[in-house]
């Protein structure tokens with residue numbers, strides 16, 4: 001089997017609800033994505049779903065692989081990472097590489113006529129999920145409705161966006177807690193995500209105050225993504241676990257954080273240089289007995305990789321319409337995402353809907369960081 005062609009498409013569409021965080025409190029209503037198709041001489045095509053800014057890199061990296069056997073995914077991943085050596089596997093290069101890697105894994109599993117979870121070695125096709133509101137633009141009533149809806153599907157863990165106003169965080173954690181308690185679970189897991197808007201010292205003060213009222217399972221990105229000493233300072237100063245990693249790309253970037261025992265929950269996702277990179281980072285976390293939490297992905301397709309990670313804890317689910325251009329073979333049952341038997345990632349695109357939403361270039365409003373970083377973040381502003 002040989003790779004004969006690589007094709008890329010960028011799309012953009014409306015979300016089902018407004019999403020926002022400390023960096024973008026007013027929220028966003030648009031999203032975008034990159035579809036990478038890797039075609040072969042045997043008529044099997046792999047599909048990767050990545051971030052739109054990676055398009056040029058995905059096309060160029062994919063073309064480097066023309067003529068190669070696509071089933072040698074980990075070797076091809078190394079070939080792509082080596083090709084980006086001087087630029088670095090960061091930013092657009094990393095998300096482009098990720099999208100090609102996803103297409104290769106989809107292709108390998110389709111060639112084997114197996115769902116990806118099985119090909120990757122998962123023994124159970126299911127992953128525990130936590131509800132993630134990206135909910136800063138939501139009113140308390142809207143917040144309650146979202147988490148109650150997830151609780152009705154058996155979800156007993158939730159992640160609130162916060163970090164801007166302590167009183168808001170305390171009140172909204174209470175709303176989220178009460179809504180999730182309706183799941184009937186013996187314990188509700190509460191997480192707070194502040195998206196790097198604090199200094200480490202602000203983080204300790206803010207979280208310690210919260211912990212007088214709530215048992216927080218984790219505090220997410222309480223310091224900059226690269227600040228091993230700062231993250232360790234937070235972890236040492238509060239009872240909650242420190243979770244971070246969603247903005248790291250090459251798995252090697254996790255090394256200083258793990259070496260310093262700076263993060264307690266290791267977050268990986270499709271942009272951790274694809275399934276291959278995410279699995280490498282997860283293995284590194286395994287070495288220091290740290291659990292892994294898979295980041296959200298359109299339609300939660302990264303659940304296939306999460307199911308195969310022995311130290312995986314919970315997968316982030318937005319349920320916001322990210323995956324509405326395709327159908328995916330999975331269902332949410334009693335708080336667990338259960339994966340089906342359809343080969344590969346189990347995604348089937350609606351060609352007409354995809355064509356109707358195809359754009360030459362994604363707009364900034366639909367990009368990964370529409371508002372950039374919060375003004376005054378980390379400056380007590």
Ligand SMILES: [Mg+2]
Pocket residue numbers: 193195220221246
């Ligand atoms: Mg986050």
